[in-house]
Amino acid sequence: MEQAAELDQFGLTEPEVRHALGKVKVRDVDYADLYFESCVSESVSMEEGLVKRAVKSVSQGVGVRATAGEKTGFAYSDELTRRDLEIAADAARYIAQSPQGAEPLPVTHRARPQRDLYPVETSIAEVATKDRVELLNLIDAEARRYDPRIKNVMASFNTEYKRVVVATSEGLMIGDVQPLSRLQVTCIAEENGNRQSGTFGGGGRIGFAFYRELDRYIRYAREAARQAILNLGAVDAPAGVMPVVLAGGWPGILLHEAIGHGLEADFIRRKTSAFTNLLGARVASEVCTIADDGTLPFRRGSLNMDDEGTPTSRTVLIERGILRGFITDRLNARLLGIPLTGNGRRESFQSIVLPRMTNTFMLAGESDPQDIIRSVTRGLYAVSFGGGQVDITNGKFVFSASEAYLIENGAVTRPVKGATLIGNGPEILTKVSMVGHDLTLDEGIGTCGKEGQSVPVGVGLPTIRVDEITVGGTGRP
Amino acid sequence: MRQELDLKELTGDMLAKATQHGASGADVMVADGDTFSVQVRLGAVDRLTKAREKRVGLRVFFGKRSASASTSDFSRESLDRLVSDTCALAAAVAEDEMSGLPAGDLMAHELPDLDLYDPTVLDTAAQIELARRAEASAMAADARITNSEGSDFNSSAGRVVLANTHGFLGEHRSSSFAMSVSPIATDPDSGGMQRDSWYAVQRKFARLDSPESVGLEAARRTVRRLGARKVTTRRAPVIFDQETAGSLLANLCSAVSGYALYKGASFLIGQLGNRLAPETVTIYDNGRLPGGLGSRPFDGEGLPTRRTTVVERGILASYLLDTYSGRKLGLASTGNASRGVGESPSVGPTNFYMVPGTADPSEIIRSVREGLYVTELIGFGVNMVTGDYSRGAAGIWIKNGELAYPVEEITIAGNLTRMFADIELVGNDLEFRGRIACPTIKIGEMTIAGN
Incomplete structure (x- = not known):
């Protein structure tokens, strides 16, 4: 296993960090922390059969934060000298009422995460660029071989290697090394002036070998090509209210948008979520149990520790339809007096910590997926989605299908394009009447945006039947 | 400093x-x-x-x-x-x-001062006070405003320097001052909540709207959503307000990007010189508007920025290009290279806007017997390759030419090609609140999916 990230990699010593923490942790400050981060990311991309672009980015810096009551003071610097730390500390503690009265800090406790969820032998960043280039070239060939109507293939390989150290005013000093990568393929198909696209990909906190195992990269290429070709023959999506069957895997984005965001503790504390005051209430049908779990090995949304040094965990959000828990970071757990779940996350040292999801999924049920489809007389079968969005205050969410079919008399028939689903978060899961036994996690391409910060996440879902949801297409109902 | x-x-x-x-x-x-930003929530500092x-x-x-x-x-x-x-x-x-x-002789020679920089430095207390005033004005505007996601005030200043082996060396400075408020209103009868927001952003502090006016507008936009319902699925005219019309224009802007075009990922491939919209629609990209939020003297490759007519009286007149995408399409750069530090250029708009028409927004609403006035769009249901469009929407239902009641949990769907062709009215209310701006517009008919 790789050495855990240590302070000396940032050219700083423990006394220097304690000194800065001491400056921030004045009497009125409840909690302060320093977040050191160094990140190397690389992107190689291909189009028109050529790997034309390679981009590398190196960044490092420190975020200094102080919280007092509900207030947060935050400053960051991309310089890591003792003096820059002090300037940032002074800025962060400004939020304290009386920025005087330093308090003694507890003895530093150097720790390592208890788990190693992503023991990557060789990070992809260390794999020669030419090996990645070769894989992209193979993908191009595979996608074009799939069907001559594939006219362009765009593929990109993004990798990131992040080292972080968190030092808190409670004396904790803990580090983690977080690899992350993603391989994504988009194909454009063309026939008689009709042009359509298809996208597929995967990734996680994994090594380069992952993409070759089980010929994953070949599958990504074929899936993207298949979707593009399929869409050439797709008809306009229907419009109106109808039953919808969601396939397992990536359609779990429904849970992320419709439920997950509304259960993030910052919205709950501010009473701005449609789920405020619903703890213990029924928000889903009996067959629905939903968890957020940051401890799944190698998954894109997983972390050994969150960005406050708290171990990640498995949190049951909804148990057999009853709302059981929220997603918390330190600040909001403390203010709400609820358990700390290890979901305090930030995009980088330049952003503040927010409660964010990790891997969010519904547990498997008992229905046979084929029976679920057979149960629908007329409706939609949605297999894959583009993106989704939610208004957490009124609970309305939407998401757009990238691969969907009509269900007619219990059978999957024609592919449809341009289907958008819209619904109400607190209501939608009460309309889930069947849950399949086929829980599938997504391929590892999800990125969640909140307050302008992007973080990697995972989702998962078994095949489920939603009795009614509004489908927004242009076709006939 | x-x-x-x-x-x-x-x-x-x-x-x-x-x-x-x-x-x-x-x-x-x-x-x-x-950069320096403050967030105030319910009168107290939440974040600095x-x-x-x-x-x-x-x-x-x-x-x-x-x-x-x-x-x-x-x-x-x-x-x-x-x-x-x-x-x-x-x-x-x-x-x-x-x-x-790019060829060396094309580099920008003159770098005009476009009035993009304001040296005003606001101290912490002053910024907190501005944010506080904006939120307070929203909270006091209506008894149904019960909560708040907070009010932000953000100021930033910086410079960009670009140099290349042709001997080009350009520098420009810019600043921005931005304020936003997100109040929450509660329906006294149902207890249902709604949130909306309003904002102001300028390069010069003195030109920023007053915090009070930003707060009042935020409150107005939030309260009018209370009691929203669904409508039944149908086809009807749709009026896009300035904000949502701007998002529609942003979709067009993506479709005229040289990169989308040469990759085959735009619905506007091969449409140059063809009619896109009625005569009343003219769209410019102008990188040299004084004080503009998208203005800059040179682009991401050091080429001079300029005014490009993208749509002239309904005809698609130009794409937006940088050197690379221009070469791919056999066209010259339009000075739209946009670039993050350390990235290769892509194409981005400068100030991209539709020229205002003559109709007052209230007249546009009066022209609709039954239809939707859309004030918010959510989701990502725009397919750039085909132009297929289907997004979640909220707004106000129009009955007999008047705004009748709020609606939500509906989608509006169509195809961008047909939607632009079907622009029936262009408002006289162009205002810049970002790099892309559009007046109120009316589209003849779209599919609205609801109950």
Whole structure:
């Protein structure tokens, strides 16, 4: 296993960090922390059969934060000298009422995460660029071989290697090394002036070998090509209210948008979520149990520790339809007096910590997926989605299908394009009447945006039947 | 304030080193700046953020091979590593016939002062007070405003320096001041909540709307959503307000990007010179509007910015291009290279807007017997390849030419090609609140899905 990230990699010593923490942790400050981060990311991309672009980015810096009551003071610097730390500390503690009265800090406790969820032998960043280039070239060939109507293939390989150290005013000093990568393929198909696209990909906190195992990269290429070709023959999506069957895997984005965001503790504390005051209430049908779990090995949304040094965990959000828990970071757990779940996350040292999801999924049920489809007389079968969005205050969410079919008399028939689903978060899961036994996690391409910060996440879902949801297409109902 | 780095020397050194490594051409971009933001919630400070940032990016060409890299570490050792890493990366990629710097004689010579920089520095207390006033005005505007996601005030200033091996060296400074408020209203009968927001953003502090007016508008937009219901599925006229019309224009802007076009990923391929919209629609991209939020004297490759007529009286007159995408399409750059530090250029708008028409927004609403006035769009249901459009919407239902009641949990769907062709009215209310701006517009008919 790789050495855990240590302070000396940032050219700083423990006394220097304690000194800065001491400056921030004045009497009125409840909690302060320093977040050191160094990140190397690389992107190689291909189009028109050529790997034309390679981009590398190196960044490092420190975020200094102080919280007092509900207030947060935050400053960051991309310089890591003792003096820059002090300037940032002074800025962060400004939020304290009386920025005087330093308090003694507890003895530093150097720790390592208890788990190693992503023991990557060789990070992809260390794999020669030419090996990645070769894989992209193979993908191009595979996608074009799939069907001559594939006219362009765009593929990109993004990798990131992040080292972080968190030092808190409670004396904790803990580090983690977080690899992350993603391989994504988009194909454009063309026939008689009709042009359509298809996208597929995967990734996680994994090594380069992952993409070759089980010929994953070949599958990504074929899936993207298949979707593009399929869409050439797709008809306009229907419009109106109808039953919808969601396939397992990536359609779990429904849970992320419709439920997950509304259960993030910052919205709950501010009473701005449609789920405020619903703890213990029924928000889903009996067959629905939903968890957020940051401890799944190698998954894109997983972390050994969150960005406050708290171990990640498995949190049951909804148990057999009853709302059981929220997603918390330190600040909001403390203010709400609820358990700390290890979901305090930030995009980088330049952003503040927010409660964010990790891997969010519904547990498997008992229905046979084929029976679920057979149960629908007329409706939609949605297999894959583009993106989704939610208004957490009124609970309305939407998401757009990238691969969907009509269900007619219990059978999957024609592919449809341009289907958008819209619904109400607190209501939608009460309309889930069947849950399949086929829980599938997504391929590892999800990125969640909140307050302008992007973080990697995972989702998962078994095949489920939603009795009614509004489908927004242009076709006939 | 931080001590200013001598960027002229720094960029010159890096270009020289890249050349020593054998690069046939290179450019260096440096950005640095300070930002300060405050967030106030329910009258109290919720968050203060202070930051200074800098970044340097290098792009090298070895004949037809190219790569880019960037770092935030300006130490000599780090910059040397940046040069050697970038050169090594370039060796790993394929030759690309169209790659390379723009021709040297095309570089911007005159760099006009576009009035983009305001040296005003607001202290912490002043910024907190501005945010507080904006939120207080929203909270006091209506008894149904019961809560708030807070009010933000953000100020930033910075500079961008670009240099290349043609000897181009350009620098420009800019600043921005932005304020936003997100109140929450509760329906006294049902207890249902709604949130909306309003904002103001300017390069000059003195031109910013008053906090009170921003707060009042935020409250007005929030309260009018209370009691929203669904409507039944049907086809009907749809009026896009300034904000949602702006998002529609942003979709068009993506479709005229040279990159989307040469990749085959735009519904406007091969449409140059064809009718896109009625005569009443003219769209410009103008990089030289004084004080404009998208203005800049030179683009991400050092070419002069300019005014490009994208749609002239309904005819698609120009795409937006940088050097590379222009070469791919056999066209000249329009000075729209847009670029993050250390990235290769892509195409971006400067100030992209539809020329205002003559109709007052209230007249446009009166012209609809039954239809939707859309004030919010959510989700990502726009397919750039086909133009298929289906997004979640909220707004106000129009009955007999009047705004009757709020609606939500519906979608509006169509196809961008048909939607632009079907623009029936263009409002007289163009206002810039970002780089893309559009007056109120009316589209003849779209599919609305609800109950």
